[in-house]
Amino acid sequence: MDKKTELFERMPVPKALATLAIPTIISQLITMIYNLADTYFIGLTGDPVKVAASTLAFTIFFMLCGLSNLFGVGGGSHISRLLGAKKEDEVKCVSSFSFYSTLALTALFGLFCYLFMDSILPFLGASDATFGYAAEYTLWVVIIGGIPATGAMCLSHLLRSEGYASKASFGLGLGGVLNIILDPIFMYVLLPEGQEVRGAAMATMLSNVISLAYFLIVLAHLRGKTTLSLSPRYIGAGARHTGKILATGVPSAAGALLASVSNMVLNQLSAAHSDIQLAALGIVKKIDMLPLNVGMGLCQGMLPLAAYNYASGDHRRMKKAMLSCGVAGVVFALLCILLFQLVPDFIVHLFIDEAVTVSYGVTYLRIACLATPLMILNLLATFSLQSMGKGPESLVLSISRQGFVNIPLQFLFNSLWGMTGLVFVQLAADFITLFLSLFLILRVFHRIKNEN
Numbered sequence: 001m002d003k004k005t006e007l008f009e010r011m012p013v014p015k016a017l018a019t020l021a022i023p024t025i026i027s028q029l030i031t032m033i034y035n036l037a038d039t040y041f042i043g044l045t046g047d048p049v050k051v052a053a054s055t056l057a058f059t060i061f062f063m064l065c066g067l068s069n070l071f072g073v074g075g076g077s078h079i080s081r082l083l084g085a086k087k088e089d090e091v092k093c094v095s096s097f098s099f100y101s102t103l104a105l106t107a108l109f110g111l112f113c114y115l116f117m118d119s120i121l122p123f124l125g126a127s128d129a130t131f132g133y134a135a136e137y138t139l140w141v142v143i144i145g146g147i148p149a150t151g152a153m154c155l156s157h158l159l160r161s162e163g164y165a166s167k168a169s170f171g172l173g174l175g176g177v178l179n180i181i182l183d184p185i186f187m188y189v190l191l192p193e194g195q196e197v198r199g200a201a202m203a204t205m206l207s208n209v210i211s212l213a214y215f216l217i218v219l220a221h222l223r224g225k226t227t228l229s230l231s232p233r234y235i236g237a238g239a240r241h242t243g244k245i246l247a248t249g250v251p252s253a254a255g256a257l258l259a260s261v262s263n264m265v266l267n268q269l270s271a272a273h274s275d276i277q278l279a280a281l282g283i284v285k286k287i288d289m290l291p292l293n294v295g296m297g298l299c300q301g302m303l304p305l306a307a308y309n310y311a312s313g314d315h316r317r318m319k320k321a322m323l324s325c326g327v328a329g330v331v332f333a334l335l336c337i338l339l340f341q342l343v344p345d346f347i348v349h350l351f352i353d354e355a356v357t358v359s360y361g362v363t364y365l366r367i368a369c370l371a372t373p374l375m376i377l378n379l380l381a382t383f384s385l386q387s388m389g390k391g392p393e394s395l396v397l398s399i400s401r402q403g404f405v406n407i408p409l410q411f412l413f414n415s416l417w418g419m420t421g422l423v424f425v426q427l428a429a430d431f432i433t434l435f436l437s438l439f440l441i442l443r444v445f446h447r448i449k450n451e452n
Contacts, residue, residue: 007020007163009308013320013321013324016305016321017301017302017305017325019165020302020305021165021297021298021301021325021328022297023169024160024169024297024300026169027156027173028294028296028297029294031172031176031293032289033180041184041187041196042187042197042200053126053132053133053134054133054137054197056134057133057135057137057138057141058137058141059263059264060124060138061141062256063256064142065149065256066255066257067105067106067109067253068102068253069252069253070101070105070246070249070253071098071249072150072154072156072158073253074245074248074250075094075095075154075161076098076158077248077389078244078389079091079161079228080303080305080307080308081308081310081389082311083161083227084309084311084312088227093234094238094245095229096229096233096234097234097245098245099151099154102153103147105150106150107147110147117135121135136198137197140198140202141205145201145204148208148209148211148212149208149212151215152211155168155171155212155215156171156172158228159228160301162227164218164222164226165301170214171215171218174210174211174214175210175211176207178210179204182203183203187199216230247389247390247391247394248389248391250391251382251386251391251397251399252394252398254395254399255398258402258406261402262402265407266281266410266422267282269414269422273419280357280360280364281360281422281423283352283357283361284368286351287365291369291376294332295329295332295372296379298325299376299382299383300383301325302321302322302324302383303383303386306318306384307388307389309321318387322380322384325380326376326380329376330373330377336372337369340365340366340369344365348361363423364423367423367424367427371426374427374430374431374433375430377430377434378397378401378430378433381441382401385444388448390444393440396436397433397437400436401429401433405433406425409425409428
């Protein structure tokens, strides 16, 4: 029995989940730091205009990452189910189609951004002062660097779907570490003063190019050991799987895109109160990324394990993988809540040393962190539905959480309780969505039981 079969079928579930999830969690945490690196190094210039510009442009990059989930998450989930069903020959077709579809979609998105930059950036909030910097960042990171970025992300999902979690996570982590190293070199050594935004963008683009090159080298070394393929001759055959790929990919992409929209609305509503309160909430959102990224890593590690066993018919093992993921995620979230309640001053001080902002940040952190266990459970429900290929249910849950629930609550709570209401929105939204998650999951499990 090969190592992949041992991992998916025989290894104790907690150990199998740890094997898949720990590298993914590490990768998520490195990616979290990498996402903050450009903001940090640009912030060293002391120019808030440049910081604001990079933040606006990064919103477009997050949208691009969401679109890459269409074929990255969708293709990866479908591949795990094909492996569980012992249909290895189809994996070559799905992996090739998913990879080249990701590149094509990225190229179209980059072309759209290039043609309509003058309209997109002002819509996101760019002013005359920030437009030039935001446009330059978008040019290097999204228009020029978009294809290597999404190509690397897609290949990481495909490798993880076959059990190569360590290689998948190392590739993304490599890009993050390189970006942290290259940012100051490009910004303060290679380019003249005043071009720090361009330097950060070029460093990010180069880091993603190297990350993609790493994945291509890994696949070349795995030739003969992996069922994945990037041969263009399989694209046509892979197109037959479009429906099953998108059944999982569309909900994932929709959730990511709506999360970007939700953050945009939150920023605009918060900015109407005061810059200090907006800054405090922004810091809290960054702190909350720790439990959220750990939960995301757990769920991404769980997905191929659950998908494989769903397709192989071992539904008991599938449910145990989901349960183990949920327990681990909630326990970590509760530990984070304890930490954030005990020493919020110290944690907020790590990001800023201004008394009024720290005061707001402490209050907001103690409220916002209460939502993290619910957020992880809702993420688990979404990934569980995706692992089983339940597209309609997964789509309903994704768009309900970020769209139908979160965004309307932001306007309602803001009108009723102001800035404090906005801080409570995530807790209320995830609490409401949890009932929908339980309903959908139990409904699917009941259907599976009847089919058996």
